[in-house]
Amino acid sequence: MQRATIENMLNSVDIRINGTRAWDMQVHREQLFQRIARRGSLGLGEAYMDGWWDCEALDEAICRILRGRLDRRFRLTLPDMLAAVAFAVRNLQSVARSTLVAERHYDFSNEMFAAMLGPTMQYSCGYWEGARNLDEAQEAKMDLICRKLHLEEGMRVLDIGCGWGGLGRYMAERYKVRFSGVTVSKEQLRYAEEHSRGLNLRWRLEDYRSLREKYDRIVSVGMFEHVGHKNYATFMRTVRGLLEADGLFLLHTIGTNQESRSGDPWIEKYIFPNGMLPSIADIGRAIARRFVMEDWHNFGAYYDRTLMAWARNFRRGREEGRFRCEERIARMFRYYLLSCAGLFRARSTQLWQLVLSPKGLMGGYCRPVR
Template identity: 65%
Template sequence: MCESDIKEMLASVDVAIDGPRPWDIQVHNNKLYGRVLRFANLGLGEAYMEGWWDCQALDQFFCRVLRGGLEKRFRFTLPVLFEILSYMFRNLQSPERAHMVAVHHYDFGNDVFEAMLDSSMQYSCGFWQGVNTLEEAQQQKLEMICRKLHLQPGMRVLDLGCGWGGLGNYMARHYGVSVTGVTVSKAQVQYAREHSQGLDARWLLQDYRSLTGKYDRIVSVGMFEHVGHKNYAVYMDTVRKLLAQDGLFLLHTIGANEPHHSVDPWIEKYIFRNGILPSISLLGKCEEGRFVMEDWHNFGADYDKTLVCWADNFIRGQKEGKFECSEVQSRMFLYYLLSCAGAFRARDLQLWQIVLSPKGVVGGYIRP
């Protein structure tokens, strides 16, 4: 494969080099082609961070590339093979390594995330049905989760991977439940504690595998992507142990259309260390024998809108001086947000909310 092959592949999905349309790419360094041929997605992303190429609409570019299946032509480059071997032979999400994603990404700076996210600091997909703003979409998502869990005052709720505490605070404030949230991020737990005064909520800095107690409801939003295939059974056993016999568990996670043996090398290196996405078959296998499947809801197309809003907010926040970051870091964030938006738009990625119960809801579960 050579430079002309790359140009031909891009042309097959209607992307031109140095073309005039928003999804066309502008190449500033001709070494780009060799770097992509050698390092695939890792080389493409690092070259963008270093200013070797630009694109007015990265989301549109990636939607075309992924919809056309071009990424499959680079499945066996050295970085990809290295990731496959790492995930096959090592537990990259062991308790000793669980904090790595927090240090690398979630602790990047609360000021960045405050500028980028909505007022409740929701770093997961909003629910856009019938609403027009990020704030509305995230509030609607929070309410939907509470209704799916059939919350009642006085219930004990565990939030696994609680982020900055927005969901827990919403549940405590509007539904009168007692919330325990757990995260491996120091920045997140500090923020949650500072913003939950007067609410029945406590925030723990620890790994989920060390939790004890019993809870009427358990919820996990945007954390399962960090659990890892080798830990799925332990994760589900832990939830089952902590959940009351008549309880409900809601799992909110990004999902892949087929089982993956590695993660995108660029995402692994620069954004989410040691993460990997579940597939339907992998989720089904770890749930079987432990839970009854009550509901499976896919609204992955809504993540496209959410990510584009985050990218717009990031650009606006940086211009307004709400946070400071280098040019390389700025390009890194925008590449991450808009490439992911393109992936969801292409329906290459999904967003699932799954409701599980230990023995099945008597009379049947009703989705609100």
């Protein structure tokens, strides 16, 4: 594929090579076009990390590429085919492999994540209805989760994939629940323990498949993306076994518009190894005969604003010296955050909150009004 071919494709979505607008690509190495042709999205991302090209409004460029469905022209590259085969043949999210994403991403640096995420330490989509900034959006998200779960004082609550513990602290302080959180990240566990003294909280370094206790409420925020299609049924069966008969489960997950059995090769290699986004059909099959669907809420458009806020925080935190990383890593995070913002802006990917019950609530479920 020659430069002219790729240039024509970009022109079709109003992106110019070395143009003057913020979303135009500035190409520094002519070999970029060959790299994209051979390696698709992996080549595009790696070339950005290596400084072969730049784009002031990278998020908008990616949005235009996805809205124009140009990404579909590169799905037969070798990295994409190898990823598809690996996800189809192997259980890449087995118990033995469950800590890989923590070691590669979540354990990267608590200082960096604190600078990027802000004081709430929420690494998932904020709820921006009425919010003026990221912190308000994240607090609104935590409040929405608590109200959807109909929390009451003294309830036993489990958080599967508890992150740095922000949601648990919020629940313990505002609703006086007995909270347990599990994570596979040693750094997240350390942070959660250090910032939760004096509260009724318990943190464990454990895979969800080994849990045995009973809970009144279960929540999982931004973890289901690491479960994998070979384990969706196991996950739902495990949650059903841990939940009291009159309990509620809230699942907060990114989702895709159509079924897929592999992730993006660049995201897989550099950000979330073995990650896989579920479809509506995937979730439906996993909850069938196990749960009653009480509520399904999509606010994926809010992830654009959340990711843009994280990108600003990351840049500011590095400039202020709140954390250190080499230039290639900084470009990796910038590409990750801004390209994902473009992904959600294009509505190629969604953010769902589901409320599930084992037998169905008598009288029905009513989603709380903000």
